[in-house]
Structure formats: structure tokens, C-alpha cells
Amino acid sequence: MLFFLVSCFSFMLLKPMGTLSNVWFCEEVVKFLALWFRKGRNAMMKSDVKSKLEKVVEKEEDICLLDLPDLTLECIFERLTPDGLCSMAAVCSSLREKCGSDHLWEKHMKQKWGGLIGSAAYKEWQCYIASRNKASLLMNSRKKRDFRGKFSTIRQLLLNRSKGNEDDRRVGDASAMSSVMDWFLSLESGKFWFPAQVFNREVQNGHVGFMLSCYDAEVSYDCSTNTFSARYPSYPSHGRRIIEEDIEWNRLRAPTVDTPPYVLHVSDCLHDLKPDDHFEIQWRKSKEFPYGWWYGVVGHLETCNGSESSCHCHDSETVLLEFKQYTSGSRWRQTVINRKDHREVGNEEDGFYGGIRKLYSDKEISLWKSLWPSSTLE
Amino acid sequence: MVKLKSNDDKEFEVEEAAVIQSEMIKNMIEDGCATSVIPLPNIDSKTLIKVIEYLNKHINMGKAAETGEEDDLKEFDEQFVNMGWEELFDVIMAANYLNIHELMELCCQSAADRLKNKSVRAVREMLKITNDLTEEEEQEIINDAPWAFEGPEIDDTVN
Structure with a gap:
């Protein structure tokens, strides 16, 4: 910069200075140069003094939480509970930003809500x-x-x-x-209602009619009681929404398939069903009701004596589905479906049996078993 | 023995077995860059003494488990982090610089434990942080999670 200005200046000096405008221009350049040198020197002096001052200050001032590198801060904050993070976020704007990072919250999200949020x-x-x-x-x-x-x-x-x-x-x-x-x-906060499925719905309202079933609902959390409220879809004939409260965590799950509650699930396991297999089947009382998922076990057909060596149930065109929460005489105890072309079977009296999911995971099976009613149902 | 030099020009001799708990120094030794004194321009002697105390105690972490000295080590760790915030931050910075994983974990856990259930006011006072949030901004955070700011467990003291 200096070199450029000086060479400019000398060049202009060499030029004949006949016109007024040139003289004026030269004056301006000289003024500018003088100013520039003064400023530069000032600035140099200032920065010198400043750096000395900073050194003194640095030594005197103790290190503060906010001086820690970001990764180190994260190392501390990832050990805080969600409440701790919220509280830290209200301390100052810098901590508000740091304690709101997705990285920190993803762990808590997964830990508390991962199992229920689908x-x-x-x-x-x-x-x-x-x-x-x-x-x-x-x-x-x-x-x-x-x-x-x-x-x-x-x-x-x-x-x-x-x-x-x-x-x-x-x-x-x-x-x-x-x-x-x-x-x-x-x-x-419970502000957000989200879709989930409720086991043994309305048991809290005194119903036993939904034992070993799982129904779609909109649920909302209450952190003061650590329970949920559920809103079930309204029935066209009733017109009002049914609400159940005080639902514990173990009675909820994320929907296991993408099939909405009013849509027939396409079964893909029909040929794979054999006695003692665990399954869930869609069932609805009538065509205007939503489906719920009901737990059952594949049984032996009447023509089979149940012994392992002579059983041919898995070759038969029909499959016997058993719901052992009901007594053996109950009309809900068993139903038979056709393995080849089953879509939906039933009538307005006994309800309609829809799509089937075979349960392969022990976790799912033991969850159903943990919800078994204390006495058999009529 | 390995020689370490703090930023206030004090030298300390540490056993190699102890000092290689620092990933940084371990790498230096492996690369043959630790022939004479290792200067540590980011660490003052007061902090370095603490760090060396930790390294010497933890020299045989594996053995401690075998000989049943785990409780002893646990007690040492508890005593070790019994220090002021500033000192703790200094040790954290040193552990971060030297890359001593266990020490970093220990100190960060201690910092988190100290912050646990503290009121917003107490945190500001303890850590000398000036609040630059407007009243509305602060209220907005409280409104989003009111349960985190109330209850008998919230501690307003600054120890």
C-alpha cells in the first residue's frame, strides 16, 4: 500500500503540474498520506498497549464456564438431565444456545421416547x-x-x-x-397429542371387553403423574370421543404397522402359520368401527389330535385361531380362517376378523403375556 | 522418566508409565518427539501438579481392579475433584489439552453434579455469569418446561 502510494506520488510529481485541478489533487494526496501515517502510528501504538493490557487482564481473570471449548462443554452438558438442561438454558443467551443443541437432546429423546415414538x-x-x-x-x-x-x-x-x-x-x-x-x-408438557396404540383399552374406565387387544388412539403425557391420557376415535353412532386417563407406560406402544385403524391390513404370513404360533389379528365389531389388534395363538384343528408327530395342521387350507383369555365355551374363544384367500371374515353378530401379523419377536410375545387378565373372560 | 515444563517455567519429572495416560504425550513419545523436556504452554504449574497427582494415583488402573483397591481409587477421585470451580475448569482444560480421557470424564461429571438441581439464580452466581436474556426470553424458556424450575429439589444455595 505504502509502496503504491509513494510511487503514485512520485509519478504525479514528475508530471507537469499545469492545471489547477492537478495541484488540488496533489494537495489532497499529501494530506491523505500525512493522515494515513499518523493513523497507522496511532493504531500501532494502541494495539501495543492493548495487548499488554490484555495480558495483565488474562492473568488476573479466572477461567469461566463459557471459556471452555464447545466439545468440553458438551462433555459436561451431556451428563445433565433434561430438567438440568432446561434450567441451564435459562441462565444466559450463550447457554440457551448451547443447551438447546440437537446433539444433547437426541440422547434424552431416544432414552425416554424412543420406544413409543414411531x-x-x-x-x-x-x-x-x-x-x-x-x-x-x-x-x-x-x-x-x-x-x-x-x-x-x-x-x-x-x-x-x-x-x-x-x-x-x-x-x-x-x-x-x-x-x-x-x-x-x-x-x-402434554401439549402435543400423538398417535400410539393402547393395550387393554378402557380397563381404567372399568371395561374388561378389550382384554388382550391393542387399539389406536391419540395420547398425551402428563409428567406430574408419569401417565398418559388417550382419546379414542368417536363411533359414528355414538358421536362422542371416549377418553381414558392414568394409562401407564407399559400399556402403550408405537403402531407396529403403517396400516391405519380403518384400513384392512394385508396379511403376509398366512402360509407360515402353524400351531403354537403367536399372532395379532385385526378385529372390529362392525364395519363402522375401527380395527383393533387382538392377541392369539394358532391352535390345532378339530381333526388333529395335537400330537407333534401326526399333526398336519400346517398343510390344511384352514387355520384355527384361539383366544385363550376367553373360556372354552365362549363365542370369542376361537375362529377359523382360510389360509389361501383370507381377507376379512365375520358377521355383524361376532364381528369381523381382518389382517394377521405373525409375532416373531419374543419381546412382543412376552409383552402380550404380561397383560394377561387375572381371570378368564366369558 | 519424562520431563514436563509448565507455562511458568517449572519442570516436573513423571514416570513414563504415568504420563502415557495422556494420549498427547503418549503420541509424542511414540513419535520420538519427547527426547528432552516437553513444554506445556497451556498449563500452569499449579494445575500441572494436580494433573500429575492424578496420573500417579491412576498409574495402575488395571491392577487396582485385581487387588481390590478400587474403593481406594474411588475415594481418591472423590477427594480429587473437591476443588473450586476455577481450579476445576483449569484441570478440565489441561485434561482436554493433554487428552487424558478418564480425568476429563471425572471432572466433567463433577461439574455436572454440582449443577444438578441448582436454581438459575444459583448457577449464575456460582459461575459468575451475567444474565443477558430479556425477561420475556427467560419466561419463554420457563413456560416451555415449568416443571424444571419448580419443586422441592431445586436448590438455591451456591455451594
């Missing part, structure tokens, strides 16, 4: 966020108009356009606008 609940969350953002965007734009008038609205529009319509894009994409912390807290 893809359906995640989809519901995305919709929830999108509608919440739309509402807040509308409110914000209204506010902005009120405060700043028309001019700023236009400026805002231009700004948005230059940003590539970021706001609009974000409305569509929940993950861009919401954090894992946000999701965790919405679940904890």
Missing part, C-alpha cells in the same frame, strides 16, 4: 410444527405491518426474495424450524 408420531409432529409456524408467521407479518408501515413490508418482501423464500420453505419442512428440544418438551 413414524406416525413423527409425521404428526411435522404437521403440528408446520401449522404452528404458519400461525406464528401470520402473526408476525401482521405485527410487522402494524409497527413499520408499508415501506418496511416491501423491504421485507424484497429481503425474503433475496433469501430465496426461506420462510416459505421452512413452513413445509418441520425439522428446519424445530429442534429436538422443542419436540421433547412438547411431548413432556
Whole structure:
């Protein structure tokens, strides 16, 4: 820079200085150079003094939590409970940002909610966020108009356009606008109702009619009691929603298949069903009701004596399904389906038996067994 | 023996078996870069003495399990982290720099334990942090998780 200016200056000196404008220009250049040198020297002096001062300050000032490198801070914060993280987030803006990081909350999310949150609940969350953002965007734009008038609205529009319509894009994409912390807290606070399935529904309301079944519901958590409330879909003939409260964790699960409650599940295990296999089957009382999943075990056909060596039940076209929570005389105790073309069988009296899922995992089977009623049902 | 030099020019001799708990120094020794004194420009002598105390005690971690000295080691660890916040942060920074995994874990756990159930006010005071959130911003965080800010377990003391 200096070299350039000096060479410029000398070049101009060499040039004939006939015109006024040239003289004026030279004066300006000289002034500028003088100023530049003075400034430079000042700046040099300042920085010298400053660095000395900083050294003194550094020695005197003790290290603070916020001085720790980010990774080290994370190492501390990942040992805090969700409550601890929330509390730290309210300390100052820097900690608000650090304690809100997805990385820290993913662990808590997985630990507490991983088992219950399925893809359906995640989809519901995305919709929830999108509608919440739309509402807040509308409110914000209204506010902005009120405060700043028309001019700023236009400026805002231009700004948005230059940003590539970021706001609009974000409305569509929940993950861009919401954090894992946000999701965790919405679940904890019970503000967010999400789809899940409830075992032995309405047992808390005094019903035994749903023993060893699992029904779709919208559920919401209550952190003060560590239980859930469930809203079951309303029946067309009843018209009112049924609510059950005080549901414990072990009575809930994430939907195991993507089939919605009013849709017949396509069975893919019919040829694989043999005696003593555990299964779940869709059942509904009538065609206007949603399906629930009912637990049962494949039994031996009447023509079979049940001995392992002579049993040919797995070759038969029909499969006997048993629901052993009912007494042997009960009309709910067993039903027979056709292995080849089973879709839905039944009538308005006994209800309709729909799609079947064979249970392969011991975990699922033992969960059903843990819900077994204390006495057999009629 | 390996010689370490703190940033205030004090030298310390440490057994190699102890000092290689530091990944950083272990790598230096393996690469043949630790022939004379190893300068540690980020660590002052006060902190380095603490770190060496830890390294010497933990020299035979594996053996401790065999000889039933685990309880002794546990007691040492508990006593070791019984220090002020500033000192703790200094040791954390040193453990981070020297890459001593176990020491880092121990100190970070201690920091987390100290913060557990503390009120927001207590944390600010303990760690000398100035609140730069507006009242609305702070309230917003509280509204999102009110249960984290109330209850008998919330501790407002600063020890």
C-alpha cells in the first residue's frame, strides 16, 4: 500500500503540474498520506498497549464456564438431565444456545421416547410444527405491518426474495424450524397429542371387553403423574370421543404397522402359520368401527389330535385361531380362517376378523403375556 | 522418566508409565518427539501438579481392579475433584489439552453434579455469569418446561 502510494506520488510529481485541478489533487494526496501515517502510528501504538493490557487482564481473570471449548462443554452438558438442561438454558443467551443443541437432546429423546415414538408420531409432529409456524408467521407479518408501515413490508418482501423464500420453505419442512428440544418438551408438557396404540383399552374406565387387544388412539403425557391420557376415535353412532386417563407406560406402544385403524391390513404370513404360533389379528365389531389388534395363538384343528408327530395342521387350507383369555365355551374363544384367500371374515353378530401379523419377536410375545387378565373372560 | 515444563517455567519429572495416560504425550513419545523436556504452554504449574497427582494415583488402573483397591481409587477421585470451580475448569482444560480421557470424564461429571438441581439464580452466581436474556426470553424458556424450575429439589444455595 505504502509502496503504491509513494510511487503514485512520485509519478504525479514528475508530471507537469499545469492545471489547477492537478495541484488540488496533489494537495489532497499529501494530506491523505500525512493522515494515513499518523493513523497507522496511532493504531500501532494502541494495539501495543492493548495487548499488554490484555495480558495483565488474562492473568488476573479466572477461567469461566463459557471459556471452555464447545466439545468440553458438551462433555459436561451431556451428563445433565433434561430438567438440568432446561434450567441451564435459562441462565444466559450463550447457554440457551448451547443447551438447546440437537446433539444433547437426541440422547434424552431416544432414552425416554424412543420406544413409543414411531413414524406416525413423527409425521404428526411435522404437521403440528408446520401449522404452528404458519400461525406464528401470520402473526408476525401482521405485527410487522402494524409497527413499520408499508415501506418496511416491501423491504421485507424484497429481503425474503433475496433469501430465496426461506420462510416459505421452512413452513413445509418441520425439522428446519424445530429442534429436538422443542419436540421433547412438547411431548413432556402434554401439549402435543400423538398417535400410539393402547393395550387393554378402557380397563381404567372399568371395561374388561378389550382384554388382550391393542387399539389406536391419540395420547398425551402428563409428567406430574408419569401417565398418559388417550382419546379414542368417536363411533359414528355414538358421536362422542371416549377418553381414558392414568394409562401407564407399559400399556402403550408405537403402531407396529403403517396400516391405519380403518384400513384392512394385508396379511403376509398366512402360509407360515402353524400351531403354537403367536399372532395379532385385526378385529372390529362392525364395519363402522375401527380395527383393533387382538392377541392369539394358532391352535390345532378339530381333526388333529395335537400330537407333534401326526399333526398336519400346517398343510390344511384352514387355520384355527384361539383366544385363550376367553373360556372354552365362549363365542370369542376361537375362529377359523382360510389360509389361501383370507381377507376379512365375520358377521355383524361376532364381528369381523381382518389382517394377521405373525409375532416373531419374543419381546412382543412376552409383552402380550404380561397383560394377561387375572381371570378368564366369558 | 519424562520431563514436563509448565507455562511458568517449572519442570516436573513423571514416570513414563504415568504420563502415557495422556494420549498427547503418549503420541509424542511414540513419535520420538519427547527426547528432552516437553513444554506445556497451556498449563500452569499449579494445575500441572494436580494433573500429575492424578496420573500417579491412576498409574495402575488395571491392577487396582485385581487387588481390590478400587474403593481406594474411588475415594481418591472423590477427594480429587473437591476443588473450586476455577481450579476445576483449569484441570478440565489441561485434561482436554493433554487428552487424558478418564480425568476429563471425572471432572466433567463433577461439574455436572454440582449443577444438578441448582436454581438459575444459583448457577449464575456460582459461575459468575451475567444474565443477558430479556425477561420475556427467560419466561419463554420457563413456560416451555415449568416443571424444571419448580419443586422441592431445586436448590438455591451456591455451594
